[in-house]
Amino acid sequence: MLDNTAVTSGRWAEFVNQHAAASVSSGYRLLANGADALEARQVSTRCAHSRVCIQTYIWEDDDSGRLLMAELLTAAKRGVQVYLLLDDMDVRGNDYALALLDQHPNIHIRLFNPFRFRFSPVHALVEVILRGSELNHRMHNKAWLVDGLFAVIGGRNIGDAYFDRSQETNFIDLDMAVVGGEAAAAETSFWSYWQHPLAIPVHRLKRLRKAARAWEKHPLWLKLKHLPEMADAITQKPPKLNDDSRWLSPNYYQWHANAQFIADNANKVQRTNQQSAGVLQAILFRFARAKQQVHIISPYFTPGEAGVAMLASMVAKGVEVKVLTNSLASNDVLFAHSGYAKRRRSLLAAGVKLFEMKAEQKSRLRLSTAKASLHSKALVIDQQEVFVGSFNLGARSAMINTELGIFIDDNDMANRLINIFTESTRSEICYRLRYINQRVVWQDTQNCYLREPDSRWWRRLLAWLAQQLPLESQL
Template sequence: MPTDSAFRPLPCPRRLSWYGWLAVLLLAWSLAGCGSLPRDVPRPVSNALSQPEQTALGQWLQQRQAADQARHPSAFVLLSGAAAAYGSRLALIESAEKTLDLQYYAIHADASTGRLLRGLVAAAKRGVRVRILLDDFHSAGSDAQVLRLAFVPNIEMRLFNPLAGPRNSTLFRTFNALTDFHRAQQRMHNKLFLADNVVGIAGGRNLGDAYFDQHPSSNFIDLDVMAAGPIVRDLSRSFDSYWNNERAYPVSSLVSRAELERMETAEQAAARAASHAHNTPLAPIWDQTPMDLQSAPWIWAAASVLADKPAKIALEGEGPTTTAASASADPSGTPETPPPAAALPPVLRPGAGTMAVRPGLRSGRDTPALQADSVVDGLLALIQRARQDLLVVSPYFVPGDDMKQAFAQALQRGVRVRVLTNSLASNDAPLAHAGYARHRPQLLAMGVQLFEMRSERAGLRNSLSAGSTAGASRAMLHSKLLVIDGGLVAVGSMNLDMRSQLQNTEIALLIASRALGRQAQGNIDAALIESAWQVTLSDKGRLVWRAPLGSGLEDATSEPDASLPLRLMLQLIGPLAPDSLL
């Protein structure tokens, strides 16, 4: 089961004796210590398309803006549901003429991803330059087969912050991570899908069956925003800063095509052969028709990008993290190098290790510059501007002291603060729930309204996953969203937890739009009423889970739907896990 958590369980054979385990551990430790990353790796510099307006997508956007008499240059579509999320990505693949840039924390080697990746190969064959930047953590084992794209002509693929050691050994990679624990914990969590530097998708969704409602037993409820216009150039600047960073290693410097072929399982080989021979579709429930970009319900709005720079996850004491072996021309034929800081537009001035954001959003008056040490810090600064309503959706919610202080100050101003997160039963990372659970009584006492997602998909009518067709599979919340006063919407890769604040790099779109705000808030309100437990405090100070309206369920006095072993784990192991790693 794919996960967005930075931890993956180890296999646990039971036949080894204590001495056998000790021998295995010592051997793994010694081999892990010998592993190292390659040095002096060539990283040709490349950048986003410099003249996107000359593409068919660029010309279409200009015509659409004129026809709509739009007041703002950028447009947005809220992608609520797996079908819209999948169809929009297919549309970008098929519409791109010059470039496709993908940046992801995880790309899983399964059926839904296979259809998208075959589309990328087809795009490369027709002359589209494809760049794929993938965090290294989930690029091992069966998912390593995704790396074969790196050996396709016109496709470049790099791994960010890789671990040393073989990719077919969970044990060795785990011990390599332990010997370099600080760096291994710092992951590139950004998610972007950009076409011709004109249209792009940002949000919390990785690529894999469980993110597109195709997993037979467990699926994520997720949310994306499709953007078009100048705002996409800001997203591309963020992508380029990671792509050209010294932490981004070309796949060919880490693993060979022959090694990947040897790692392929018989089942994977058979599935690949069948898909190439018959173009095997996904399950019959899927409509694989790409979204019609022209008829999509675009909303024109002011917006900005809040993004961490890759330097955020540099090791202490390291110098500048952007290096280049040589420069390469962009697909328009014009050689480019990364622009100096002074040349960047006001919305993206480099700050101390991050992008310092000036949203430039108008709601009767200009907003002041927003300086932040991370995406989460930037969102906390925005929370301080809330005057009436704050709605937070975060699947992994582990508030630090500054986050709780921001909530307390908002409540003192009379702001209604509501948080939707996972229940213990719906959380794919139970330890993260442990971090949240220890803060739950204090948050409720402050006046924060807490809602926890039901794990049962049966009977779920959740607008966040409109069009869901996975039947009675387990539902796991994965959307990351803030709505402030109904008019400022933040959608991105970030969770409101200490890992997103201190360890990962993240990216978010900030959109000032009453129309988009009403749409997002309406979707979430429906989920709170129909699909979530509301956690309250009884008169005696005990937790009570109020059943969703019309569910026919009874209120609960312990973690609903969670098994006894899971509840015991929460009580025994949870207190030992530090918030900063959850």
């Protein structure tokens, strides 16, 4: 049953009513480390009164994924309605678990743009051949929404690697915690996706429904039933996440009236609404009026010919453009790197300042010594307006996938994000690229490199081969 009525009771309602004045409707907190981002989701769920709505691209079955699922089960047990909307690209393999969870009377799960054939690899391959164009469009939005009053919006999926808890590779990411008016706007967007014809309830997928009944005695079901009890054991692993006092303190947030939540229309995946793709148009509008400086953080930066021309025109007008993206060594998507590398010379020749993150690094912003991969999506325009969201600067985010984000017009927030950019581009942990004698050169504290540093020859070869393929419109 759909429950999108305004929530007037509970801890979040009391907090917002006390501290969000009519002229300053929302509070914001930039979540720059994984511990805070995980805690925001956990604590906000514990404080939920009516509902928790979650929209995400990936949900991993690891400690962080199980911890947050345990929080949702615990909330559902005390009567909170849980609405979980997952893109189906990475769901297969967890079908049974989702079907079983969906049987809880207070948990409602839908898959966005799902595959029809779910168990046979041969059938899946046939479906990709027949429906590849449809399946190519994905819901890339990431939002954790509580009572329509608290939201976490940004680039993080759900999993250890997104919360700096992996022992192998961690994604350096950003979220924005939002309290008040713009959280309600984010929930309104969620409901538009939830009610979209491509958001299919799990219980309507017949094979999953039958499989769930057959699996009620399977050990996996017993494991799921005990997830709430597992939460205490999981939280004993560092970092401990138990204190909710700061999340309900007005001093923990910056309060602003000049903010805008923005999301693509869900119809974008059906190619019926490309011209009104909200996030792209909002970004282009702000780029057009930039006067001094633009900072871009984009892990999968694939500007294409049109994007290069746009950034070059900004530089020609006197705007300093700085871009932080992944190096070949730190990028987890080889094809995305190839799309960026193809345009690297043109960007440097136009005067765009490029920085590439190293895979091996130690940063004051990170808690782990595992390898790093940039996953943050953020902008700062003229040291005044910031954007944090799920949008990569490339064709896939612009025209294929759906995205979301939030703009905040505030000098203090802009300066904090610029400080993160500056910290992340220190020569100890990042390469500065230059264009010298018609060649791209990578520089760090001590060395200059004439080819992609920290990468094996075969990976450089694969990246070069990928550049020769006509894939730029898909990146």
